[in-house]
Amino acid sequence: MIDAINSLARRVPAWLVYLAGLVPPVWLFVLALNGQLGVDPVKALEHEMGKLGLQLIIAGLCISPLRRFVGLSLIKFRRAIGLVAFFYIVLHFATWLALDMGLRLDEALHDILRRPYVTAGMVGLAGLIPLAITSNNWSVRRLGPVRWQKLHWLTYVVALAGGIHYVWLVKTWTLESLMYLAVILGLLALRIVKIRKRMHAAA
Numbered sequence: 001m002i003d004a005i006n007s008l009a010r011r012v013p014a015w016l017v018y019l020a021g022l023v024p025p026v027w028l029f030v031l032a033l034n035g036q037l038g039v040d041p042v043k044a045l046e047h048e049m050g051k052l053g054l055q056l057i058i059a060g061l062c063i064s065p066l067r068r069f070v071g072l073s074l075i076k077f078r079r080a081i082g083l084v085a086f087f088y089i090v091l092h093f094a095t096w097l098a099l100d101m102g103l104r105l106d107e108a109l110h111d112i113l114r115r116p117y118v119t120a121g122m123v124g125l126a127g128l129i130p131l132a133i134t135s136n137n138w139s140v141r142r143l144g145p146v147r148w149q150k151l152h153w154l155t156y157v158v159a160l161a162g163g164i165h166y167v168w169l170v171k172t173w174t175l176e177s178l179m180y181l182a183v184i185l186g187l188l189a190l191r192i193v194k195i196r197k198r199m200h201a202a203a
């Protein structure tokens with residue numbers, strides 16, 4: 001089964017992920033135009049992009065453990081998954097800025113500084129920027145694989161910030177938002193165990 005998925009994955013080009021990534025926003029846009037996205041279509045778009053962005057950030061973090069524990073090799077899709085997640089979070093942020101803040105930058109800054117869940121979201125977005133900028137072969141060569149990999153540990157900070165942002169913003173904690181955070185903490189724990197094992201082996 002795993003071999004079949006791996007051989008299928010080898011044949012699927014990574015650019016298909018970018019193409020597939022365009023489907024949800026375009027589809028949501030079409031639904032909004034047809035009045036099928038509820039009374040507040042832009043709000044619905046904001047929510048969907050935030051949720052999908054978080055799901056893709058988590059999916060990107062799952063790729064390494066999937067290879068380690070199950071032998072599933074999806075590494076070639078990791079960059080595309082990360083960049084599509086970035087695209088969704090930028091759309092999420094842009095709808096917030098346009099819709100919730102009415103493009104008033106002073107009010108946006110006020111909210112970023114005063115509302116802890118918005119601050120957490122902003123930490124996530126800020127972390128995604130260097131990750132997106134360095135998601136290319138030129139940056140890997142320029143930084144060197146070790147420094148590049150260290151920088152990309154930032155993905156865990158981004159995921160944590162996104163997970164906390166989600167838990168915090170829903171006033172009554174939902175099982176769903178807590179589950180996202182639990183998965184992120186689980187993936188972080190796996191990574192810490194791996195690093196500690198490597199350090200013990202080197203000592």
Ligand code: HEM
Nearest residue numbers: 047050051053054089093096118121122124125162166169
């Ligand atoms: C890594 C970065 C981020 C992630 C993963 C993320 C994720 C999410 C998720 C999952 C939701 C809940 C969606 C739902 O209820 O279905 C949400 C809502 C929200 N996010 Fe983000 N977000 C991020 C960054 C930001 C930023 C930078 C801002 C603005 C500065 C922001 C503003 C909001 C607001 C205002 C809501 C609530 C909308 C409402 O219910 O009125 N987010 N976000």
